[in-house]
Amino acid sequence: MPTVVASSVAEKMIQRGGTGEVLLCFWRYRMEYKLNGVDKMSGITGSNEQQMEMAEYQELINRVRPKHNFLKNAILAFLVGGSICLIGQFILQIYTVQGLEQQQAQAATSATMVFLGAFLTGIGVYDRIGKFGGAGSIVPITGFANSIVAPAMEARREGFVFGIGAKMFTIAGPVLVYGFLISALIGISYFLLR
Amino acid sequence: MGQKVGRQSFRFNKPPVIAAAANIVGPMEGEGPLAAQFDWIMDDPLFGEPTWERAESKMLRESAKLALRKINWQPREIDFFLAGDLLNQIISANFAARGLDVPFLGLFGACSTFAEALMLGGMVIDGGFAARVLVASGSHHNTAERQFRFPIEQGVQRLPYAQWTVTGAGALALADQGGGPVITEGTAGKVVDLGISDVNNMGAAMAPAAADTLISHFQDLGRSPAEYDLILTGDLGTVGSAALKDLMKMQGYLLEGNYCDCGMLIYDLARQDVHAGGSGCGCSSVVFTGSIWKQLNEGRYRKVLLAATGALMSSTSSQQGETIPGIAHAVVVESPNLA
Numbered sequence: 345m346p347t348v349v350a351s352s353v354a355e356k357m358i359q360r361g362g363t364g365e366v367l368l369c370f371w372r373y374r375m376e377y378k379l380n381g382v383d384k385m386s387g388i389t390g391s392n393e394q395q396m397e398m399a400e401y402q403e404l405i406n407r408v409r410p411k412h413n414f415l416k417n418a419i420l421a422f423l424v425g426g427s428i429c430l431i432g433q434f435i436l437q438i439y440t441v442q443g444l445e446q447q448q449a450q451a452a453t454s455a456t457m458v459f460l461g462a463f464l465t466g467i468g469v470y471d472r473i474g475k476f477g478g479a480g481s482i483v484p485i486t487g488f489a490n491s492i493v494a495p496a497m498e499a500r501r502e503g504f505v506f507g508i509g510a511k512m513f514t515i516a517g518p519v520l521v522y523g524f525l526i527s528a529l530i531g532i533s534y535f536l537l538r
Numbered sequence: 539m540g541q542k543v544g545r546q547s548f549r550f551n552k553p554p555v556i557a558a559a560a561n562i563v564g565p566m567e568g569e570g571p572l573a574a575q576f577d578w579i580m581d582d583p584l585f586g587e588p589t590w591e592r593a594e595s596k597m598l599r600e601s602a603k604l605a606l607r608k609i610n611w612q613p614r615e616i617d618f619f620l621a622g623d624l625l626n627q628i629i630s631a632n633f634a635a636r637g638l639d640v641p642f643l644g645l646f647g648a649c650s651t652f653a654e655a656l657m658l659g660g661m662v663i664d665g666g667f668a669a670r671v672l673v674a675s676g677s678h679h680n681t682a683e684r685q686f687r688f689p690i691e692q693g694v695q696r697l698p699y700a701q702w703t704v705t706g707a708g709a710l711a712l713a714d715q716g717g718g719p720v721i722t723e724g725t726a727g728k729v730v731d732l733g734i735s736d737v738n739n740m741g742a743a744m745a746p747a748a749a750d751t752l753i754s755h756f757q758d759l760g761r762s763p764a765e766y767d768l769i770l771t772g773d774l775g776t777v778g779s780a781a782l783k784d785l786m787k788m789q790g791y792l793l794e795g796n797y798c799d800c801g802m803l804i805y806d807l808a809r810q811d812v813h814a815g816g817s818g819c820g821c822s823s824v825v826f827t828g829s830i831w832k833q834l835n836e837g838r839y840r841k842v843l844l845a846a847t848g849a850l851m852s853s854t855s856s857q858q859g860e861t862i863p864g865i866a867h868a869v870v871v872e873s874p875n876l877a
Binding site: 397398399401402404405408409410411412417465466468470471472473474475477478481482487490491493494495497498501515 | 588589684688689690691692693694695696697698699732733734739742746776777780781784785813814
Protein backbone atom coordinates (compact mmCIF):
# COMPACT_ATOMS: atom_id res chain seq x y z
CA MET A 345 0.00 0.00 0.00
CA PRO A 346 2.60 2.62 0.87
CA THR A 347 4.07 2.52 -2.65
CA VAL A 348 0.68 3.32 -4.12
CA VAL A 349 0.38 6.19 -1.69
CA ALA A 350 3.91 7.26 -2.47
CA SER A 351 3.43 7.41 -6.19
CA SER A 352 0.12 9.20 -5.85
CA VAL A 353 1.64 11.73 -3.50
CA ALA A 354 4.53 12.29 -5.87
CA GLU A 355 2.04 12.68 -8.69
CA LYS A 356 0.11 15.28 -6.74
CA MET A 357 3.28 17.15 -5.96
CA ILE A 358 4.41 17.13 -9.55
CA GLN A 359 0.98 18.35 -10.60
CA ARG A 360 1.33 21.20 -8.17
CA GLY A 361 4.80 21.79 -9.54
CA GLY A 362 5.99 21.18 -6.01
CA THR A 363 8.91 19.57 -4.20
CA GLY A 364 8.63 16.17 -5.91
CA GLU A 365 9.72 17.54 -9.26
CA VAL A 366 12.31 19.77 -7.68
CA LEU A 367 13.80 16.88 -5.72
CA LEU A 368 13.87 14.69 -8.80
CA CYS A 369 15.66 17.39 -10.72
CA PHE A 370 18.12 17.93 -7.93
CA TRP A 371 18.93 14.24 -7.79
CA ARG A 372 19.30 14.03 -11.54
CA TYR A 373 21.66 16.97 -11.62
CA ARG A 374 23.59 15.66 -8.65
CA MET A 375 24.01 12.22 -10.26
CA GLU A 376 25.28 13.67 -13.52
CA TYR A 377 27.65 15.85 -11.59
CA LYS A 378 28.86 12.79 -9.69
CA LEU A 379 29.23 10.76 -12.87
CA ASN A 380 31.35 13.57 -14.19
CA GLY A 381 33.75 12.70 -11.39
CA VAL A 382 34.14 16.24 -10.18
CA ASP A 383 33.97 16.16 -6.45
CA LYS A 384 35.77 12.94 -5.69
CA MET A 385 38.94 13.05 -3.71
CA SER A 386 39.50 9.64 -2.28
CA GLY A 387 41.79 6.65 -2.60
CA ILE A 388 44.61 8.48 -0.86
CA THR A 389 46.73 6.01 0.99
CA GLY A 390 50.31 5.74 2.13
CA SER A 391 52.49 7.50 4.65
CA ASN A 392 51.97 10.97 6.06
CA GLU A 393 54.75 12.25 3.88
CA GLN A 394 53.07 10.93 0.74
CA GLN A 395 49.78 12.39 1.84
CA MET A 396 51.46 15.75 2.35
CA GLU A 397 52.94 15.54 -1.13
CA MET A 398 49.57 14.68 -2.58
CA ALA A 399 47.87 17.53 -0.76
CA GLU A 400 50.56 19.93 -1.98
CA TYR A 401 50.14 18.68 -5.53
CA GLN A 402 46.38 19.11 -5.32
CA GLU A 403 47.02 22.70 -4.29
CA LEU A 404 49.34 23.22 -7.24
CA ILE A 405 46.66 21.86 -9.59
CA ASN A 406 43.98 24.04 -8.05
CA ARG A 407 46.25 27.00 -8.74
CA VAL A 408 47.00 26.23 -12.40
CA ARG A 409 43.69 24.85 -13.55
CA PRO A 410 41.19 27.21 -15.17
CA LYS A 411 38.20 28.12 -13.03
CA HIS A 412 34.52 27.93 -13.86
CA ASN A 413 32.90 31.23 -14.48
CA PHE A 414 30.04 30.69 -12.06
CA LEU A 415 28.25 33.94 -12.87
CA LYS A 416 28.34 33.35 -16.62
CA ASN A 417 27.26 29.70 -16.18
CA ALA A 418 24.42 30.71 -13.87
CA ILE A 419 23.18 33.41 -16.24
CA LEU A 420 23.32 31.09 -19.28
CA ALA A 421 21.62 28.29 -17.33
CA PHE A 422 18.91 30.73 -16.23
CA LEU A 423 18.32 31.96 -19.78
CA VAL A 424 18.35 28.52 -21.42
CA GLY A 425 16.35 26.83 -18.63
CA GLY A 426 13.93 29.76 -18.56
CA SER A 427 13.45 29.60 -22.32
CA ILE A 428 12.68 25.88 -22.18
CA CYS A 429 10.12 26.52 -19.42
CA LEU A 430 8.66 29.38 -21.45
CA ILE A 431 8.19 27.05 -24.40
CA GLY A 432 6.57 24.52 -22.05
CA GLN A 433 4.23 27.18 -20.71
CA PHE A 434 3.35 28.23 -24.26
CA ILE A 435 2.51 24.64 -25.21
CA LEU A 436 0.46 24.26 -22.02
CA GLN A 437 -1.54 27.36 -22.96
CA ILE A 438 -2.20 26.02 -26.43
CA TYR A 439 -3.48 22.71 -25.04
CA THR A 440 -5.66 24.53 -22.51
CA VAL A 441 -7.11 26.85 -25.14
CA GLN A 442 -7.76 23.81 -27.34
CA GLY A 443 -10.03 22.53 -24.59
CA LEU A 444 -7.98 20.04 -22.56
CA GLU A 445 -8.57 20.05 -18.80
CA GLN A 446 -5.68 21.37 -16.78
CA GLN A 447 -4.48 17.95 -15.61
CA GLN A 448 -4.63 16.50 -19.12
CA ALA A 449 -2.99 19.58 -20.59
CA GLN A 450 -0.10 19.23 -18.11
CA ALA A 451 0.46 15.59 -19.01
CA ALA A 452 0.29 16.41 -22.72
CA THR A 453 2.80 19.23 -22.23
CA SER A 454 5.25 16.92 -20.46
CA ALA A 455 4.91 14.38 -23.26
CA THR A 456 5.48 17.08 -25.89
CA MET A 457 8.55 18.40 -24.11
CA VAL A 458 9.98 14.89 -23.80
CA PHE A 459 9.39 14.40 -27.52
CA LEU A 460 11.12 17.70 -28.33
CA GLY A 461 14.11 16.80 -26.13
CA ALA A 462 14.39 13.37 -27.74
CA PHE A 463 13.99 14.78 -31.24
CA LEU A 464 16.62 17.46 -30.75
CA THR A 465 18.97 14.81 -29.35
CA GLY A 466 18.33 12.61 -32.37
CA ILE A 467 19.23 15.32 -34.87
CA GLY A 468 22.34 16.26 -32.89
CA VAL A 469 21.21 19.63 -31.57
CA TYR A 470 20.58 19.03 -27.87
CA ASP A 471 24.23 18.42 -26.99
CA ARG A 472 25.03 21.86 -28.41
CA ILE A 473 22.28 23.46 -26.34
CA GLY A 474 23.69 21.55 -23.34
CA LYS A 475 27.20 22.81 -23.98
CA PHE A 476 25.85 26.33 -23.92
CA GLY A 477 23.16 26.12 -21.27
CA GLY A 478 24.63 23.61 -18.79
CA ALA A 479 22.23 22.95 -15.91
CA GLY A 480 19.63 25.05 -17.71
CA SER A 481 19.14 22.29 -20.25
CA ILE A 482 19.90 19.31 -17.96
CA VAL A 483 17.32 20.06 -15.26
CA PRO A 484 14.12 20.48 -17.34
CA ILE A 485 12.32 17.34 -18.54
CA THR A 486 13.90 17.78 -22.01
CA GLY A 487 17.26 17.06 -20.37
CA PHE A 488 15.85 13.85 -18.98
CA ALA A 489 14.80 12.83 -22.49
CA ASN A 490 18.31 13.70 -23.71
CA SER A 491 19.94 11.53 -21.06
CA ILE A 492 17.89 8.53 -22.20
CA VAL A 493 18.06 9.01 -25.95
CA ALA A 494 21.80 9.81 -26.12
CA PRO A 495 22.99 6.47 -24.68
CA ALA A 496 20.28 4.61 -26.60
CA MET A 497 21.56 6.07 -29.88
CA GLU A 498 25.07 4.83 -29.23
CA ALA A 499 23.96 1.44 -27.94
CA ARG A 500 22.02 0.79 -31.15
CA ARG A 501 25.16 -0.84 -32.57
CA GLU A 502 25.20 -3.38 -29.75
CA GLY A 503 21.71 -4.61 -30.66
CA PHE A 504 18.22 -4.07 -29.31
CA VAL A 505 18.39 -6.16 -26.14
CA PHE A 506 21.79 -5.70 -24.53
CA GLY A 507 22.40 -2.52 -26.49
CA ILE A 508 19.45 -0.16 -26.43
CA GLY A 509 17.45 -2.11 -23.85
CA ALA A 510 20.22 -2.36 -21.28
CA LYS A 511 22.17 0.80 -21.86
CA MET A 512 19.36 3.29 -22.34
CA PHE A 513 19.19 3.98 -18.61
CA THR A 514 22.90 4.14 -17.75
CA ILE A 515 22.57 7.84 -16.97
CA ALA A 516 18.85 8.18 -16.25
CA GLY A 517 18.73 4.95 -14.20
CA PRO A 518 20.13 6.38 -10.96
CA VAL A 519 17.76 9.32 -11.27
CA LEU A 520 14.80 6.99 -11.52
CA VAL A 521 15.97 4.72 -8.69
CA TYR A 522 16.53 7.54 -6.22
CA GLY A 523 13.55 9.49 -7.51
CA PHE A 524 11.32 6.50 -6.71
CA LEU A 525 13.05 5.94 -3.39
CA ILE A 526 12.50 9.53 -2.29
CA SER A 527 8.91 9.57 -3.45
CA ALA A 528 8.32 6.34 -1.50
CA LEU A 529 9.86 7.89 1.62
CA ILE A 530 7.75 11.01 1.22
CA GLY A 531 4.70 8.83 0.67
CA ILE A 532 5.32 6.86 3.86
CA SER A 533 5.85 10.03 5.88
CA TYR A 534 2.68 11.49 4.44
CA PHE A 535 0.76 8.29 5.23
CA LEU A 536 2.02 8.22 8.84
CA LEU A 537 1.71 11.93 9.59
CA ARG A 538 -1.63 12.57 7.96
CA MET B 539 73.76 -4.50 -28.26
CA GLY B 540 72.64 -1.47 -26.28
CA GLN B 541 73.34 -0.74 -22.67
CA LYS B 542 71.45 0.35 -19.62
CA VAL B 543 72.42 3.73 -18.22
CA GLY B 544 71.57 4.63 -14.64
CA ARG B 545 68.37 3.43 -13.01
CA GLN B 546 65.86 3.70 -15.86
CA SER B 547 67.60 4.77 -19.04
CA PHE B 548 69.31 3.00 -21.90
CA ARG B 549 71.42 3.81 -24.91
CA PHE B 550 71.36 1.98 -28.24
CA ASN B 551 74.61 0.67 -29.58
CA LYS B 552 73.56 0.83 -33.20
CA PRO B 553 70.69 3.35 -33.21
CA PRO B 554 67.61 2.02 -35.03
CA VAL B 555 66.43 4.12 -37.95
CA ILE B 556 62.92 5.51 -38.36
CA ALA B 557 62.63 4.92 -42.09
CA ALA B 558 59.08 6.16 -42.65
CA ALA B 559 56.20 7.85 -40.86
CA ALA B 560 52.52 7.92 -41.76
CA ASN B 561 49.31 9.14 -40.19
CA ILE B 562 45.58 9.53 -40.57
CA VAL B 563 43.52 12.08 -38.66
CA GLY B 564 39.89 13.02 -38.16
CA PRO B 565 38.10 16.06 -39.62
CA MET B 566 38.66 18.22 -36.54
CA GLU B 567 42.42 17.54 -36.43
CA GLY B 568 42.36 18.35 -40.16
CA GLU B 569 41.14 21.84 -39.30
CA GLY B 570 43.92 22.39 -36.78
CA PRO B 571 47.26 24.14 -37.20
CA LEU B 572 49.07 20.93 -38.27
CA ALA B 573 46.62 20.08 -41.08
CA ALA B 574 49.25 20.43 -43.80
CA GLN B 575 51.50 17.87 -42.08
CA PHE B 576 49.03 14.99 -42.14
CA ASP B 577 48.96 12.33 -44.85
CA TRP B 578 45.28 11.58 -44.78
CA ILE B 579 42.42 13.63 -43.33
CA MET B 580 39.15 11.70 -42.99
CA ASP B 581 35.99 13.46 -44.17
CA ASP B 582 33.84 11.48 -41.80
CA PRO B 583 34.67 10.24 -38.28
CA LEU B 584 33.14 6.87 -39.23
CA PHE B 585 35.73 6.39 -42.02
CA GLY B 586 33.18 4.45 -44.10
CA GLU B 587 32.61 1.91 -41.31
CA PRO B 588 29.42 1.06 -39.42
CA THR B 589 30.87 1.79 -35.95
CA TRP B 590 33.41 4.20 -34.44
CA GLU B 591 35.35 1.26 -33.01
CA ARG B 592 35.82 -0.16 -36.50
CA ALA B 593 36.79 3.28 -37.77
CA GLU B 594 39.51 3.49 -35.11
CA SER B 595 40.85 0.08 -36.03
CA LYS B 596 40.82 0.94 -39.73
CA MET B 597 42.77 4.14 -39.05
CA LEU B 598 45.46 2.11 -37.30
CA ARG B 599 45.63 -0.49 -40.06
CA GLU B 600 45.66 2.05 -42.88
CA SER B 601 48.29 4.26 -41.23
CA ALA B 602 50.52 1.18 -40.80
CA LYS B 603 50.01 0.19 -44.44
CA LEU B 604 50.67 3.74 -45.56
CA ALA B 605 54.01 3.79 -43.71
CA LEU B 606 54.98 0.57 -45.51
CA ARG B 607 53.88 1.90 -48.91
CA LYS B 608 55.99 5.02 -48.52
CA ILE B 609 59.19 2.95 -48.52
CA ASN B 610 57.94 0.03 -50.60
CA TRP B 611 58.06 -2.55 -47.84
CA GLN B 612 55.82 -5.60 -47.98
CA PRO B 613 54.02 -6.80 -44.81
CA ARG B 614 55.85 -10.16 -45.07
CA GLU B 615 59.16 -8.31 -44.65
CA ILE B 616 58.09 -7.00 -41.23
CA ASP B 617 59.40 -8.94 -38.24
CA PHE B 618 57.12 -7.43 -35.61
CA PHE B 619 54.16 -5.10 -35.43
CA LEU B 620 53.90 -3.27 -32.08
CA ALA B 621 50.72 -1.34 -31.51
CA GLY B 622 48.17 -0.27 -28.94
CA ASP B 623 45.17 1.93 -28.29
CA LEU B 624 42.84 3.03 -25.50
CA LEU B 625 39.90 0.69 -25.86
CA ASN B 626 39.21 -2.28 -23.60
CA GLN B 627 41.48 -5.23 -24.50
CA ILE B 628 43.15 -2.95 -27.10
CA ILE B 629 40.68 -4.14 -29.72
CA SER B 630 41.61 -1.49 -32.28
CA ALA B 631 45.21 -2.68 -32.45
CA ASN B 632 44.25 -6.36 -32.31
CA PHE B 633 41.74 -5.97 -35.12
CA ALA B 634 44.15 -3.86 -37.17
CA ALA B 635 46.77 -6.62 -36.82
CA ARG B 636 44.20 -9.18 -37.97
CA GLY B 637 44.34 -7.66 -41.43
CA LEU B 638 48.12 -7.32 -41.66
CA ASP B 639 49.43 -10.89 -41.35
CA VAL B 640 52.50 -9.83 -39.37
CA PRO B 641 53.76 -11.13 -35.96
CA PHE B 642 52.02 -8.83 -33.51
CA LEU B 643 52.78 -7.64 -29.99
CA GLY B 644 49.92 -5.65 -28.46
CA LEU B 645 50.82 -2.91 -26.01
CA PHE B 646 48.92 -0.88 -23.48
CA GLY B 647 50.40 2.22 -21.95
CA ALA B 648 47.30 4.37 -22.37
CA CYS B 649 48.37 7.56 -24.16
CA SER B 650 52.04 6.72 -23.61
CA THR B 651 51.70 3.70 -25.93
CA PHE B 652 53.39 5.44 -28.86
CA ALA B 653 56.62 6.10 -26.98
CA GLU B 654 56.44 2.65 -25.39
CA ALA B 655 56.13 1.05 -28.84
CA LEU B 656 58.95 3.17 -30.23
CA MET B 657 61.22 2.29 -27.31
CA LEU B 658 60.46 -1.45 -27.47
CA GLY B 659 60.68 -1.47 -31.27
CA GLY B 660 64.13 0.07 -31.02
CA MET B 661 65.17 -2.48 -28.36
CA VAL B 662 63.97 -5.40 -30.48
CA ILE B 663 66.03 -4.15 -33.43
CA ASP B 664 69.15 -3.21 -31.48
CA GLY B 665 68.92 -6.50 -29.61
CA GLY B 666 69.18 -8.31 -32.90
CA PHE B 667 65.73 -9.89 -32.81
CA ALA B 668 64.43 -8.05 -35.83
CA ALA B 669 65.51 -6.04 -38.84
CA ARG B 670 62.24 -4.33 -39.57
CA VAL B 671 59.58 -3.33 -37.06
CA LEU B 672 56.35 -1.43 -37.48
CA VAL B 673 54.97 0.58 -34.55
CA ALA B 674 51.62 2.35 -34.34
CA SER B 675 49.08 3.80 -31.96
CA GLY B 676 45.79 5.56 -32.38
CA SER B 677 42.65 6.82 -30.70
CA HIS B 678 39.21 8.05 -31.66
CA HIS B 679 37.36 10.84 -29.88
CA ASN B 680 33.98 9.13 -30.04
CA THR B 681 35.10 5.69 -28.84
CA ALA B 682 37.04 7.20 -25.94
CA GLU B 683 34.13 9.43 -24.89
CA ARG B 684 31.86 6.40 -24.94
CA GLN B 685 34.19 4.27 -22.91
CA PHE B 686 35.38 6.80 -20.37
CA ARG B 687 32.83 9.60 -20.23
CA PHE B 688 29.41 10.35 -21.72
CA PRO B 689 27.52 9.45 -24.88
CA ILE B 690 28.38 11.87 -27.69
CA GLU B 691 24.86 13.33 -27.91
CA GLN B 692 24.58 13.86 -24.14
CA GLY B 693 24.05 17.56 -23.46
CA VAL B 694 26.73 18.08 -20.81
CA GLN B 695 29.19 20.90 -20.37
CA ARG B 696 32.82 19.92 -20.56
CA LEU B 697 34.88 21.31 -17.75
CA PRO B 698 37.24 24.16 -18.64
CA TYR B 699 40.26 21.93 -17.93
CA ALA B 700 39.00 18.80 -19.74
CA GLN B 701 40.93 17.55 -22.76
CA TRP B 702 39.72 16.42 -26.16
CA THR B 703 40.69 12.91 -27.32
CA VAL B 704 42.40 13.08 -30.69
CA THR B 705 40.92 11.14 -33.59
CA GLY B 706 43.93 9.84 -35.44
CA ALA B 707 46.53 7.14 -35.82
CA GLY B 708 50.24 7.32 -36.55
CA ALA B 709 52.69 4.63 -37.59
CA LEU B 710 56.47 4.43 -37.91
CA ALA B 711 58.57 1.94 -39.82
CA LEU B 712 61.80 1.10 -37.95
CA ALA B 713 64.82 -0.55 -39.51
CA ASP B 714 68.28 -1.67 -38.45
CA GLN B 715 69.86 0.33 -41.27
CA GLY B 716 69.13 2.93 -43.93
CA GLY B 717 68.34 6.65 -43.94
CA GLY B 718 66.14 8.59 -41.56
CA PRO B 719 66.08 9.94 -38.00
CA VAL B 720 67.53 7.57 -35.40
CA ILE B 721 66.47 6.56 -31.90
CA THR B 722 69.52 6.91 -29.71
CA GLU B 723 68.40 6.73 -26.10
CA GLY B 724 65.39 6.29 -23.92
CA THR B 725 64.02 6.21 -20.40
CA ALA B 726 61.35 3.78 -19.27
CA GLY B 727 58.90 5.39 -16.88
CA LYS B 728 57.65 4.36 -13.48
CA VAL B 729 54.00 4.42 -12.48
CA VAL B 730 53.48 7.56 -10.42
CA ASP B 731 50.33 8.66 -8.62
CA LEU B 732 49.96 11.91 -6.72
CA GLY B 733 46.36 11.32 -5.80
CA ILE B 734 44.42 13.00 -8.61
CA SER B 735 41.10 11.25 -9.10
CA ASP B 736 39.27 13.72 -11.34
CA VAL B 737 38.85 11.94 -14.69
CA ASN B 738 38.35 15.31 -16.33
CA ASN B 739 41.82 16.38 -15.35
CA MET B 740 44.09 13.85 -17.03
CA GLY B 741 46.88 16.35 -17.55
CA ALA B 742 47.13 16.85 -13.79
CA ALA B 743 47.12 13.07 -13.21
CA MET B 744 49.96 12.49 -15.70
CA ALA B 745 52.22 15.47 -15.01
CA PRO B 746 53.96 13.89 -11.96
CA ALA B 747 54.86 10.82 -14.07
CA ALA B 748 56.22 13.06 -16.83
CA ALA B 749 58.31 14.99 -14.30
CA ASP B 750 59.60 11.74 -12.78
CA THR B 751 60.64 10.30 -16.14
CA LEU B 752 62.21 13.54 -17.40
CA ILE B 753 64.21 14.05 -14.21
CA SER B 754 65.38 10.41 -14.25
CA HIS B 755 66.33 10.86 -17.91
CA PHE B 756 68.41 13.96 -17.21
CA GLN B 757 70.05 12.37 -14.16
CA ASP B 758 70.77 8.98 -15.74
CA LEU B 759 72.32 10.48 -18.85
CA GLY B 760 73.85 13.54 -17.19
CA ARG B 761 71.93 15.95 -19.37
CA SER B 762 70.20 19.26 -19.00
CA PRO B 763 66.95 20.28 -20.74
CA ALA B 764 68.86 22.86 -22.79
CA GLU B 765 70.70 20.10 -24.68
CA TYR B 766 67.56 19.29 -26.66
CA ASP B 767 66.12 21.29 -29.54
CA LEU B 768 62.72 20.18 -28.43
CA ILE B 769 61.30 18.44 -25.37
CA LEU B 770 57.85 17.22 -26.23
CA THR B 771 55.32 15.69 -23.83
CA GLY B 772 52.49 13.59 -25.21
CA ASP B 773 49.18 14.94 -24.02
CA LEU B 774 49.45 16.95 -20.82
CA GLY B 775 47.42 19.85 -22.19
CA THR B 776 47.59 23.32 -20.69
CA VAL B 777 46.94 22.27 -17.08
CA GLY B 778 49.33 19.32 -17.09
CA SER B 779 52.06 21.32 -18.84
CA ALA B 780 51.82 24.10 -16.30
CA ALA B 781 51.96 21.52 -13.49
CA LEU B 782 54.94 19.77 -15.12
CA LYS B 783 56.88 23.03 -15.42
CA ASP B 784 56.21 23.77 -11.76
CA LEU B 785 57.22 20.28 -10.64
CA MET B 786 60.42 20.41 -12.71
CA LYS B 787 61.26 23.84 -11.39
CA MET B 788 60.98 22.59 -7.81
CA GLN B 789 63.67 20.02 -8.68
CA GLY B 790 65.84 22.61 -10.38
CA TYR B 791 65.09 21.88 -14.04
CA LEU B 792 63.78 24.71 -16.17
CA LEU B 793 61.52 23.86 -19.10
CA GLU B 794 61.29 26.98 -21.18
CA GLY B 795 61.39 27.83 -24.91
CA ASN B 796 62.29 24.33 -26.08
CA TYR B 797 59.39 22.66 -24.28
CA CYS B 798 56.03 21.90 -25.86
CA ASP B 799 53.14 19.46 -25.56
CA CYS B 800 51.57 17.53 -28.46
CA GLY B 801 48.12 18.20 -27.00
CA MET B 802 48.68 21.92 -27.35
CA LEU B 803 50.15 21.69 -30.86
CA ILE B 804 47.47 19.66 -32.55
CA TYR B 805 44.55 22.06 -32.03
CA ASP B 806 44.15 25.78 -32.20
CA LEU B 807 43.27 26.19 -28.53
CA ALA B 808 41.75 29.63 -29.02
CA ARG B 809 39.49 28.65 -31.90
CA GLN B 810 38.67 24.95 -31.66
CA ASP B 811 36.89 24.72 -28.29
CA VAL B 812 38.97 21.83 -26.98
CA HIS B 813 39.54 23.45 -23.57
CA ALA B 814 42.90 22.22 -22.22
CA GLY B 815 44.08 20.61 -25.50
CA GLY B 816 44.29 17.18 -27.12
CA SER B 817 44.82 13.78 -25.52
CA GLY B 818 44.76 10.09 -26.41
CA CYS B 819 47.04 7.51 -27.99
CA GLY B 820 46.65 9.30 -31.29
CA CYS B 821 47.80 12.66 -29.95
CA SER B 822 51.54 12.04 -29.68
CA SER B 823 51.54 9.60 -32.62
CA VAL B 824 50.05 11.97 -35.21
CA VAL B 825 52.02 14.99 -34.00
CA PHE B 826 55.28 13.03 -34.03
CA THR B 827 54.67 11.24 -37.34
CA GLY B 828 53.23 14.37 -38.92
CA SER B 829 55.33 17.29 -37.89
CA ILE B 830 58.29 16.22 -35.75
CA TRP B 831 59.57 13.30 -37.84
CA LYS B 832 59.65 15.50 -40.96
CA GLN B 833 61.52 18.29 -39.20
CA LEU B 834 64.03 15.79 -37.83
CA ASN B 835 64.45 14.24 -41.25
CA GLU B 836 65.07 17.63 -42.82
CA GLY B 837 67.50 18.55 -40.07
CA ARG B 838 65.48 21.45 -38.68
CA TYR B 839 65.51 19.68 -35.35
CA ARG B 840 68.68 17.86 -34.41
CA LYS B 841 67.71 16.26 -31.13
CA VAL B 842 64.20 15.75 -29.81
CA LEU B 843 63.08 14.20 -26.52
CA LEU B 844 59.60 12.73 -26.82
CA ALA B 845 57.99 11.87 -23.48
CA ALA B 846 54.54 10.43 -24.11
CA THR B 847 52.32 10.33 -21.06
CA GLY B 848 49.55 7.92 -20.13
CA ALA B 849 46.78 7.86 -17.53
CA LEU B 850 46.40 4.27 -16.37
CA MET B 851 42.85 4.14 -15.10
CA SER B 852 39.78 2.28 -16.32
CA SER B 853 36.17 3.38 -16.13
CA THR B 854 35.65 0.81 -13.36
CA SER B 855 38.59 2.03 -11.26
CA SER B 856 37.41 5.63 -11.59
CA GLN B 857 33.89 4.74 -10.51
CA GLN B 858 35.29 2.91 -7.52
CA GLY B 859 37.01 6.11 -6.47
CA GLU B 860 40.57 5.02 -7.23
CA THR B 861 43.07 7.72 -8.01
CA ILE B 862 44.64 7.89 -11.47
CA PRO B 863 48.18 6.52 -11.81
CA GLY B 864 50.26 8.06 -14.58
CA ILE B 865 53.20 6.88 -16.63
CA ALA B 866 55.59 8.48 -19.10
CA HIS B 867 58.14 6.93 -21.42
CA ALA B 868 60.83 9.04 -23.05
CA VAL B 869 62.78 8.44 -26.25
CA VAL B 870 65.51 10.55 -27.83
CA VAL B 871 65.29 10.87 -31.58
CA GLU B 872 68.10 12.53 -33.50
CA SER B 873 68.35 13.93 -36.98
CA PRO B 874 70.15 11.66 -39.52
CA ASN B 875 72.75 14.39 -40.13
CA LEU B 876 74.09 14.00 -36.61
CA ALA B 877 74.40 10.27 -36.40
